[in-house]
Amino acid sequence: MNTAAFRTGALLLGIVTVLGGCVTPPKTEPQLQTIADQSVGLGTTKAPVVKDRWWEQYGDPQFDQLVTTALEHNPNLQQTLARLRAAQSQVELATAQRTPGVTLDGQEQRVHWPEQFIYPPPFGGGTFWSGQLLVNLSWDLDFWGKQAALIDQARSTEEATRLDSEAARLATTVALSQTYLDLNRAIARADIAEQSVVQRKRILEITRKRIAAGLDTTVELREAESAVPQAELARLQAEAAREVAVHRLAALIGSGADAYERIGKPSLNLEAALSIPSELPADLLGRRPDILAARARVEAATSQRAAARAAFYPNVNLSAFAGFQAIGLDNLLQANNRTYGIGPAISLPLFESHRLKSEFNAATALQDEAVSAYNGAVLSAVQQVADQLSQVNYSAQQLEQARSTLTAAEEAYRLAQKRYEAGLANYLSVLTTETQVLNARTTFIDILHQQALARVSLLLAVGGNFSAAS
Numbered sequence: 078m079n080t081a082a083f084r085t086g087a088l089l090l091g092i093v094t095v096l097g098g099c100v101t102p103p104k105t106e107p108q109l110q111t112i113a114d115q116s117v118g119l120g121t122t123k124a125p126v127v128k129d130r131w132w133e134q135y136g137d138p139q140f141d142q143l144v145t146t147a148l149e150h151n152p153n154l155q156q157t158l159a160r161l162r163a164a165q166s167q168v169e170l171a172t173a174q175r176t177p178g179v180t181l182d183g184q185e186q187r188v189h190w191p192e193q194f195i196y197p198p199p200f201g202g203g204t205f206w207s208g209q210l211l212v213n214l215s216w217d218l219d220f221w222g223k224q225a226a227l228i229d230q231a232r233s234t235e236e237a238t239r240l241d242s243e244a245a246r247l248a249t250t251v252a253l254s255q256t257y258l259d260l261n262r263a264i265a266r267a268d269i270a271e272q273s274v275v276q277r278k279r280i281l282e283i284t285r286k287r288i289a290a291g292l293d294t295t296v297e298l299r300e301a302e303s304a305v306p307q308a309e310l311a312r313l314q315a316e317a318a319r320e321v322a323v324h325r326l327a328a329l330i331g332s333g334a335d336a337y338e339r340i341g342k343p344s345l346n347l348e349a350a351l352s353i354p355s356e357l358p359a360d361l362l363g364r365r366p367d368i369l370a371a372r373a374r375v376e377a378a379t380s381q382r383a384a385a386r387a388a389f390y391p392n393v394n395l396s397a398f399a400g401f402q403a404i405g406l407d408n409l410l411q412a413n414n415r416t417y418g419i420g421p422a423i424s425l426p427l428f429e430s431h432r433l434k435s436e437f438n439a440a441t442a443l444q445d446e447a448v449s450a451y452n453g454a455v456l457s458a459v460q461q462v463a464d465q466l467s468q469v470n471y472s473a474q475q476l477e478q479a480r481s482t483l484t485a486a487e488e489a490y491r492l493a494q495k496r497y498e499a500g501l502a503n504y505l506s507v508l509t510t511e512t513q514v515l516n517a518r519t520t521f522i523d524i525l526h527q528q529a530l531a532r533v534s535l536l537l538a539v540g541g542n543f544s545a546a547s
Contacts, residue, residue: 102389103434105441107382109448111375114362119461124358127542132254134349139341140257143249143330150331151249157242164231164238164470171231175224176393177216184208185406200404208409209342211400211416218395223387226380233377240370247366247541253329254533260322262526263315263341264517269509271314273515277304280508287505347529353469353536357462364540371451378440385440390431392424468531476528479521486510486517 128134132144148154185208192202217224284301287293327336362368399417403409426433493510496502 099473101418102386102437107441107444107448109445109452111372111448112452112455115123116426116456117362118357118458119359119361120356121359122354122356124354124364124539125352126539127352127536131351131536131542132250134312134346134351136349137344140343140345143257143326143340144253146330146332147249147253148246151329152331154242154245154249155331157238157245161235161238164235168228168231169227175219175228178385180213181211182213183210185409188404190404196404202503204525205404206406207404208406209400209402209416211398211402214394214395214397215422218393220393221387221390223392224298225386226387229378230380230384233373233380235378237370237373237377240373242371243366243543244388247537247543250541251327251534251537253326254537255530256322256325257343258345258347258526258530258533260319260326261339261345261347262522263322264342265317267312267315267319269515269519269522270308270315273308273512274305274312276508276511276515277308278302280505280512281305283503283508287523343487345529347420347525350390351532351533351536354462354466354539356466357459358539361458361462362455362537363540363545364543366540366543367544368451368454368458369545371447375444375447375451378444380524382437382440382444385433385437385509388436389426391426394422396420396422434502441546458538462535465531465535465538469528470537472524472528475524476521479517479524483514483517483521490514 096380130141130144133141185206186205187204189204190196190200190202194201219225281298281301281304284293284297288298323337323340326340327333332334358364397417397419399415399416401409401411402416403411403414408414426459467478490507490510490513493507496506
């Protein structure tokens with residue numbers, strides 16, 4: 078290299094160094110840190126392994142089919158898959174910008190050249206075809222890692238979107254399970270309400286006969302009369318709940334009103350033994366896709382901030398071209414009209430200080446926002462699991478009490494029937510004890526439903542059958 082070229086290169090390097098230092102990143106730092114795993118009170122045991130198709134343990138073929146259909150056709154799931162495809166395309170775009178760009182550009186124009194110009198006669202003052210055919214190359218050398226940071230951001234965003242899809246699958250399973258359990262309870266309550274209507278009408282009939290015989294007063298009659306519409310109201314409420322549950326199930330599987338008639342009565346084994354933890358599991362934060370998605374968004378925000386910092390430094394591109402340029406259409410592709418060139422292109426952010434600092438501060442704020450969202454997801458997950466653990470534990474105790482109450486009521490009803498058959502009691506006392514049985518049965522169904530709902534919710538609150546490794 079000759080002395081002049083060396084001096085020129087050194088001068089350019091000095092200019093780049095001096096001018097590059099004119100705009101420096103602000104000293105704004107993130108204000109939040111991700112919450113430490115050990116600070117949220119997780120236990121020392123791991124959550125049990127959940128089967129891929131855990132819902133089959135209930136032994137209800139209709140439930141199995143509804144879950145399968147929902148996972149294939151639920152609109153929310155389809156939306157998350159579309160978002161995933163869009164995120165994948167953003168990764169491809171960011172990666173493509175890291176590689177050299179090559180274009181083939183050609184043009185041909187009819188030009189009148191001025192007499193006093195760089196071209197002497199006969200071109201000067203004449204009209205000729207002027208054209209070029211060039212292969213152009215442009216390559217961002219990414220000295221400061223801006224493109225690499227943008228690629229990392231796109232990949233982290235893609236990972237977060239993929240995990241969002243997994244979280245949506247779990248959410249769909251939760252919603253479908255809850256709704257199917259609601260349908261089961263509504264039908265059971267409707268059956269009991271129907272029995273109650275029949276039974277209270279019989280009590281009213283007997284009460285009227287006892288008044289005619291002078292054995293009761295109008296007080297007992299009014300009580301018997303008011304009991305009938307109360308039972309009818311309970312039946313109507315249960316029927317309405319059944320229809321609402323059917324409508325929700327149809328929407329969850331991606332169907333409309335045409336599916337209502339196809340959804341029949343559940344045949345669930347509500348006391349099926351699902352694999353659920355007994356305490357806050359140690360691996361909770363790695364089992365839930367929503368938490369992992371929030372963590373991936375923290376990484377994406379961190380990469381975005383790194384890209385915003387790199388934008389303060391000079392952008393260096395390598396440019397090159399090769400091809401043909403000529404005046405005269407017939408001369409374009411002649412060998413002596415070849416042209417080529419190569420060299421660096423430097424872009425300095427001299428007068429963009431305000432914009433760059435604003436973008437950097439915004440990226441820092443977005444990183445804090447992502448960290449805050451992650452911390453919120455962690456604390457929410459811990460609360461959800463703790464709540465469902467309490468529900469499971471207390472509903473088990475309540476279920477035992479309700480079972481004992483139902484057993485006692487059924488025994489009292491059996492004894493009342495025997496006393497009536499032996500002529501030791503009237504039939505009204507039999508119906509009264511039957512009312513207690515129906516009330517106890519309703520309470521038992523409600524608590525059994527709550528326990529089943531809590532077990533399913535707990536199972537899915539710890540991540541269900543999601544595996545981070547997959």
